[in-house]
Amino acid sequence: MSMLHIVNKSPFERNAMDSCLKHAREGDAILMIEDAAVGAVDGSTIAGDIKAALADKTVYVLGGDLAARGMSEDRIIDGIKVVDYAGFVDLTVENEKTQSWV
Amino acid sequence: MKFTVMVNEGPYQHQSADTALHFVRAALEKGHEIFRVFFYHDGVNNGTRIAVPPKDDRLIQQEWSNLAKEHDLDLVICIAAAQRRGLMDAAESKRQGLDADNIIEGFRISGLGQLIEGGIQSDRTVVFGD
Numbered sequence: 001m002s003m004l005h006i007v008n009k010s011p012f013e014r015n016a017m018d019s020c021l022k023h024a025r026e027g028d029a030i031l032m033i034e035d036a037a038v039g040a041v042d043g044s045t046i047a048g049d050i051k052a053a054l055a056d057k058t059v060y061v062l063g064g065d066l067a068a069r070g071m072s073e074d075r076i077i078d079g080i081k082v083v084d085y086a087g088f089v090d091l092t093v094e095n096e097k098t099q100s101w102v
Numbered sequence: 103m104k105f106t107v108m109v110n111e112g113p114y115q116h117q118s119a120d121t122a123l124h125f126v127r128a129a130l131e132k133g134h135e136i137f138r139v140f141f142y143h144d145g146v147n148n149g150t151r152i153a154v155p156p157k158d159d160r161l162i163q164q165e166w167s168n169l170a171k172e173h174d175l176d177l178v179i180c181i182a183a184a185q186r187r188g189l190m191d192a193a194e195s196k197r198q199g200l201d202a203d204n205i206i207e208g209f210r211i212s213g214l215g216q217l218i219e220g221g222i223q224s225d226r227t228v229v230f231g232d
Contacts, residue, residue, distance in 0.1 A: 006228075008118065034117045065117075085128035092226050093103055093134075100229040102110070 002027045004095035008034040008102065011046040016101040021049050026056040029095055031088065037065040040076040047077055054079040062088060105129055106220030107139045110231030112147035113162035114155070119148055122230040123165055130173055138176045138220040139166075141209075145231055146184045149177065151206035163206050170208030177209045178216045 005024050011017035017032075017039055024030055030053065032039055039046050040061040050059060054077070063082040066073065073082055083091065092098050107126055111118035126136055141148050153163050170177050179189060188204070191211050195203040205211065221227045 008116075008121070008230075033121060085124045086132060088125060089129045089132055089134065092105075092228055098226060098228050102229065102232050 001097070002029065002095045004028070004091050004098045005030045006098060006100045007032050007036040007039075008100070010035040011039040012044070017046060018049070020099075020101045021053050024053065024057055029058045029060065029091055031060045031062065031083070031091055033062040033065055033088070035065075035069075037061050038069055038071065040066060040080050041071050042075060042077045050077055050080070060087070060091065103226060104135045104137045104224040106137050106217070106224040106227045108217060108227065108229045108231075109139060109141050109145040109148060110143045110229065112144035113153075115144060116232070118231040119145070119162050120160075123162065123169070125228065125230070126169065126175075130169075136173070136175055137224045138178060138216065140178050140180070140217040140220055142180045142183055142214075142217070143231070144183075144187070146179045146187055146189050149179045149184075149189055149206055149209035150204050152204045167206045167208040175208070179205070179209055179211045180217075181211050181213055184211055 005020045005028060007017050007020050009016040017036060053059060059080045060083050061080055063084055107122055109122045113119040148163055148166055150163055155161055166177060169175060190203045191205040192203045194211055
């Protein structure tokens with residue numbers, strides 16, 4: 001039974017992403033939206049933790065929120081998938097539960 | 103699939119009111135059912151009709167109201183959160199002895215039980231906001 005974890009706060013401002021990464025289980029999906037989208041960019045202090053999570057979890061970022069913050073998709077961590085709102089809806093369908101880390 | 107959406111953040115606060123709107127629209131476009139949208143905490147401010155943003159800005163409250171009309175959505179504002187923040191429908195305003203009401207068309211005021219029922223009746227509950 002997989003869970004979709006939704007994170008909407010910047011990992012450089014709050015610890016929601018950190019809590020999420022510590023609680024998410026193998027096979028879960030993590031979606032970064034709103035200010036959390038900046039966490040998808042490679043080379044940051046959180047990038048290592050996200051790369052480690054990618055070993056047994058899937059990680060997504062909401063493309064519009066990434067673009068709204070001036071981040072181009074070619075700067076994000078390898079393995080993170082970009083979704084739109086339709087893809088966001090699909091993720092909530094594919095995973096039996098959703099958890100918003102607010 | 104049947105969804106209940108919870109909105110805990112006011113319009114123009116961060117981004118969650120917009121995100122929730124986009125999510126609900128995308129779900130409806132995919133043919134899913136929105137069983138209920140429950141507005142809690144500062145999220146109740148999504149339901150005021152007394153808001154006048156600059157002309158070139160979006161009017162989030164009106165967008166919810168229009169979407170409710172278009173898709174017959176059940177938009178519920180938590181009564182305790184609403185009373186604290188001065189959100190009143192006509193009946194509640196009268197009951198409190200106040201001289202005005204300010205709920206926008208398409209919203210209704212009710213209790214937290216509506217959120218619990220939404221969670222039970224829906225396949226998915228998705229939370230937006232702080």
